[in-house]
Amino acid sequence: MSSRQRVQQWATFARQWHIFDCKWQNPYESAIAIVKHLKGLHKPIYHPMNDCGDHVICINTKEIALPGNEWTKRAYFHHTGYPGGASWTLAWELHSKDPVMIMKKAIYRRLGNNLQRRYTMQRLHLFPDDNVPKELIENVTSQIRQLRVVPQRIDHIEKDVIDNYPKIMDYPTDYLPKTLK
Amino acid sequence: MNNLIKTIFQRSFALNFPFIRSITSTPANRIKQIELHQENDTLTVKGKIVDSGRESLLLPEVTECKNKGVRFCPECSLNLHLKHTDVLILSQYIRKDGCMLPRRVTGLCKRQQRKIGTLVTMAHKAGLLHGYKPSWCTKLPNQRYKHKKFNTYFFENTIKLPKAHYKQNEPCK
Numbered sequence A: 001m002s003s004r005q006r007v008q009q010w011a012t013f014a015r016q017w018h019i020f021d022c023k024w025q026n027p028y029e030s031a032i033a034i035v036k037h038l039k040g041l042h043k044p045i046y047h048p049m050n051d052c053g054d055h056v057i058c059i060n061t062k063e064i065a066l067p068g069n070e071w072t073k074r075a076y077f078h079h080t081g082y083p084g085g086a087s088w089t090l091a092w093e094l095h096s097k098d099p100v101m102i103m104k105k106a107i108y109r110r111l112g113n114n115l116q117r118r119y120t121m122q123r124l125h126l127f128p129d130d131n132v133p134k135e136l137i138e139n140v141t142s143q144i145r146q147l148r149v150v151p152q153r154i155d156h157i158e159k160d161v162i163d164n165y166p167k168i169m170d171y172p173t174d175y176l177p178k179t180l181k
Numbered sequence B: 001m002n003n004l005i006k007t008i009f010q011r012s013f014a015l016n017f018p019f020i021r022s023i024t025s026t027p028a029n030r031i032k033q034i035e036l037h038q039e040n041d042t043l044t045v046k047g048k049i050v051d052s053g054r055e056s057l058l059l060p061e062v063t064e065c066k067n068k069g070v071r072f073c074p075e076c077s078l079n080l081h082l083k084h085t086d087v088l089i090l091s092q093y094i095r096k097d098g099c100m101l102p103r104r105v106t107g108l109c110k111r112q113q114r115k116i117g118t119l120v121t122m123a124h125k126a127g128l129l130h131g132y133k134p135s136w137c138t139k140l141p142n143q144r145y146k147h148k149k150f151n152t153y154f155f156e157n158t159i160k161l162p163k164a165h166y167k168q169n170e171p172c173k
């Protein structure tokens, strides 16, 4: 075995570390991309019995985005086991209590119900902001591409850019700006 | 008598200028800026046309439509499908406090006025037009109440519009 093949062997069977920025991402859409890397489905050597899954670090889970009115319409069910112990928590309530939970539940659901699910979840590292411990971040070698374009707030765009942007509307000559209070 | 007129003037100016109409001598009763000067007992009202600063940056298609006297809409004239994240374009159609401008100012057709109005609402809800809001509102998008503080995005195909009543090659109304 040549030295090149030896390194290729290590690289094939070593666990890779990926990072994913959840800013303005839909948790249910991004779960598909994350689960692919967690299970190792993107590798040519993949087999369900072959333990080839990777680690994924998800940062900024506090800034995930949901479409339309899903923050108030999506409910998370929990039952304590006692009579009358059922509870439904809305997505925005759950997210204000734990900014990691929605992302975690989305990925957990996406993994499917099998015995490997708990072990695969141990390879997932979720952080509400971008403060990742140094011993984790130094392992990272690749980044999972974001699925949605992060929109830019107008007050974060520089004034020069706003002023010199091509205009498609000009005020009529008889326009009087409303006196604002 | 002079003092009485002055007080009436001052009061009426405080209440949304109902006297403006009666004292203009030109057919246009809306001018860009109204300046009030007080010197001893005389109150001078000046209507000053102010340059908007947009003239030089206008798209050539817009000036072309203006010269022809045709309506200009981003979607009907340029086939430009706007999204609610295009804040640099949407901010041209709104007032400083974030309100959509009326159709006689924007010059859009009825459908596009409705659509862009909805896009502006979406951008506001997503917190992308921060800064274009009433002066008493000081909250950042992530400080808003309950579910409103979290990031939300919208789909443009959920905007419900009435059917277009004109044919495909006709200009929009």
Ligand SMILES: [Zn+2]
Residues within 6 Å of the ligand: B072, B073, B075, B076, B077, B108, B109, B110, B112, B172, B173
């Ligand atoms: Zn139109």
